[in-house]
Amino acid sequence: MEILGKNVAEWGIAIKQKQWFIPDTLSVGLSNHLIDLLNKVLPENLYQPRLEIDDGMLGVMYGNGFHFLYNNQANNNLGSDGYDNYQAPTSQGNQLYSRRLWVKGSINFGANIVRASDQLNCIEKIDSVRRLGLSTFVNINRDVTTSTNASVLKEARTLLYTNEPYEFKPMRHSFPNFTFTQEVKLTSSDLLKYSMLTYNMHKIHIDKEHCETVENLPNVIVHGPFMVTLLLYWFRKLYPEASIESINYKNLEPCFVDESFTLASVQKSEYEHNVSIVNVQLGKKYFDGVIKFRQM
Template sequence: MADLDTYLEEWEPGPVTDTDSLDPERSQALAAVLETPRQLFGETELAPLWHWVYFQEWPPHSALGSDGHPTEGHFLPPIPDRRRMFAGGRLNITQPLQLGQPAERTSSLAQVVVKQGRSGEMVFVTVRSEFRQGGALRVVEEQDYVYRSGESTTKNPHSERPRQVPESTSEWQLEFTGDPVRLFRFSALTANAHRIHYDEPYAREVESYPGLVVHGPILAMLMTELARRSRTTGRVATVDYRLRAPVFAGEPVLVTGEPETDSARMAVVTAPDAVMAQAEVGFE
């Protein structure tokens, strides 16, 4: 196979702009899935990262590949047998988006880099999105994706971890176990048809996971939500998160937080002490 750089030589997708009405019903549905306490569900302001249930894309069913992802997409790199992983991102909130008011999102390709990993070449793509209401810039987001080409050469590389809640001395703590029903509901809310989240035979036999995979965005939201519900003053202004390893359905995790003066260090850990995700949440 040719080097992945070869496929990307003329790939320069331009910016795209779309809009959404930000209807409150979708936020209410997400609050039910995450079991967000009523006092934290804003009637007018969109909570940090909750824009992920808005600005959705629903391609025709015939446009999906065997993995459930679209076969074509504006910011999908043109490499053969593409496999995608959500790696992390950054969020900066100048002012929260307001529910029930039209919002505009302009997305552009911020960076594309080919790197050599343990399983071969990988393409790192960063997409930057700016969110405006009434012409005013309110939120800026960058999302990092990693793509590889072809099947994994290692089958079932993920060993079983202890099915117990980790212990921690962190000041903020939240236990969580993803189950298939919650994963299915979150997939529906975010228009995510990737089969690793709801089709266990596919996840095991094709993508070599030991079970259904908990969505990376759920882990990022859990860390942000724990910081938001635990902090007594100020609002979330920034979120910088990194997804380090997959979490699987039925696997208990502990979301932890260590508050600092104007920020908090967050993590998702499994027993005995493996870190699956990390975040730095800043307050204003």
Template sequence: MSETNLQDWAGRSATATETADGERAARLATLLGHDGDPAAPLFPLGHWLHFSEDDVPMSELGADGHAALGGFMPPVPLPRRMWAGSDLTFHAPILPGQTIERTTTIESITEKTGSTGRLCFVVLRQELTADGRPATTDRHTIVYREATSVPDGSAAKPPRTDSPAPAGWDWSRSVRPNEVMLFRYSALTFNSHRIHYDHPYVTEVESYPGLVTHGPLTATLLLDAFMSTHPEAAVTGYRFTAKSPLFANEQIHLVGRETESGTHELQAIAPGGKTAIAATVTTKN
């Protein structure tokens, strides 16, 4: 990789505008198992339903289904990409019908070498306003990595075996995202990344054992579980880091506990007890 070339993209900014869509927000509520109200404020992560990065002509999509790199995003020459995490601050709710303006700045581009080979981390800082007032700051990280070898035939495997809910948490909830939920979330966010719906591709090309559950979907399920158990709390911040992937039809334990007043530790735990997502929520009661 040429560091000089990639660093030319650092500091670039782009601004886009959309109208907050109450119907889309209501469909997310339905996906989460709630009654959807098109007039209700957007879920704190509801801006992810807007400004899809894959909303480009078919001719501008890469082999993985994502928008090809080299336009606004740096042309990282590593073929695999994942959402590594976000650090969000919520300034004010977004209401249906409001004009949302998002300014995205490429904050940093960092190349590293890990146990799986070369990695590149791209940090995007997104500032969102609703009708001109600050609404959400979302600093999110994308990681790019090298391709892995695929066993002869396919890397497909059945879902991992369920494991008991872990002890030591204030609350827990279990979910099992399936192919239909993954499809619906991809449709809501206009996410065309093939790892979430194309089983031959994800197992024979990217060497995963099955369809990958979206990191943002798991992060949404985790925050929704917290909000359902703390209906009186006003969420002011949410930070999460993806530790390991989850796959369709696997049981996920969503757990949380208060670490100090107004701060809660959350985790999404994979079969076998491994942490898939580690998160922190801050609240104003």
């Protein structure tokens, strides 16, 4: 434990001195592939037509979780779990942890609307490294701007690194009277498509054998970003005239493929909604967050 702590501390000092520049270009084609996937998994009343190159909707969709399609890792240095190790705790090139989980995040969307072929410049930095027991939390800040330096979004992501296998902890949540709900069920092919669209090779989303034998997970799990996208996209359909300013969220427990779940919301005020992803029958709460609308 002392050696692990020393290695993490040394890595943390060095990694916080770095930053990464990840350029990308806003694409109608890539966004349409995600629309096709969302149209498959959501009911007909939430149908979204494919985008045209000049219809002005591309920038709107970017603010509904479509930003996860862009400015992604290069996948040049994969860890044993399939994900890029460029921001993972290491010592002399060797990974210190066998598992990683996306545990929470926040996104603040700028008021600037982006359009097809706009350049998206992302600067990533490690904000903090915090050890808790045998695990380590890594907080990442991302700042995305256009080629003219107009702010598009500011995002924070927190990843948990651990060598502890998954352990099921039975807990039944109670739930409020939701304002809106929408049931969803994803298949393994849906997760594979989302992994391909977001250049995400993390095995916990696509490799059941890895999940069972290495991570003690009973099945592959839904991506954290996919759940954020589903909620933001659903909210735009519920409130088409509103502009989403921000979302803050936590991933509370794994959401396994082929397990039905419900997108749910409770309106707190005119501009603020509590959102969650739950399975009421099982008493499970996978995701908890707050969406705020921009005050017009």
